[in-house]
Amino acid sequence: MSAASNWYLYMLRTPTGALYTGITTDVTRRMGEHQSGKGAKALRGKGELQLAFHCAAGDRSLASKLELKVKKLSKAQKELLVKAAPESLACYLGLQESEVEEVSQRA
Incomplete structure (x- = not known):
């Protein structure tokens, strides 16, 4: 990969x-940046952060698409x-079949 x-x-x-x-x-690394106040402004001063969920998301383009879909939830x-922690986030979010294949090939 x-x-x-x-x-x-x-x-x-x-x-x-x-x-x-x-x-x-x-x-x-990114979680450390957020925790130290060097990440997103939205998290600065919010206190101790916990990693609730993470998963492979393919390349940057695909990751951005998945991020946008999750942010709209x-x-x-x-x-x-978070509770389901699906193996395939793309399938869970109902992406088109071609997009799901793209995730599988890139992740």
């Missing part, structure tokens, strides 16, 4: 229970996603 296809989608939980969704090539739907 090439480095260009090693992207991950992740969800962080704040102490208030809010879920933040993002993409990265290194979940551990309701809080309840995101909680179901």
